[in-house]
Amino acid sequence: EDKVVQSPLSLVVHEGDTVTLNCSYEVTNFRSLLWYKQEKKAPTFLFMLTSSGIEKKSGRLSSILDKKELFSILNITATQTGDSAIYLCAVGATSGTYKYIFGTGTRLKVLA
């Protein structure tokens, strides 16, 4: 059965800290891995990763994929209170039909 596991489930840090969020997966016919930030209802797209070892970067956020070890990490440096959110990892796979399997997310809280 396809599955996506995120860790830690929750995390509390102080402003300025650096955090690393983890996403491991076991899916049939991997296509891509997506990271989202969910603050209220709608997940906001952050990154799409398809190739191992190539870092995607956007400001203080960066992410990388390891297709051999079947995991991805999302790094946030110099955290701010506005980074407080749930971070979701989704893996696109073609087991029958092409669909995304979501992890349960990491709830990040950044304290001032």
Add this chain to the structure above:
Amino acid sequence: SAVISQKPSRDICQRGTSLTIQCQVDSQVTMMFWYRQQPGQSLTLIATANQGSEATYESGFVIDKFPISRPNLTFSTLTVSNMSPEDSSIYLCSHRGGGLDTQYFGPGTRLTVL
């Protein structure tokens, strides 16, 4: 990516009633998707809605409970029928961006069933 709007943004409903959620995209998209996110849980795909054909439902979801319409390439509806408190969730519609590998979500509908 196409911009998605959803309505209602939230609703509180009585057990046994039905609610129809509307999803509007500002440009034509081939595939639209409906997800559910129960409290404290991750997103679960309900069904894929393609224009001109029946929706494809995921395991555990049936058309009688979650009928979907897709009358054109910019609009879809999801109805949550005969609601129970277990249907209290956030319901999200989405579409895939160019290249089909990126998925974008609407603002979501927060449903509470009493």
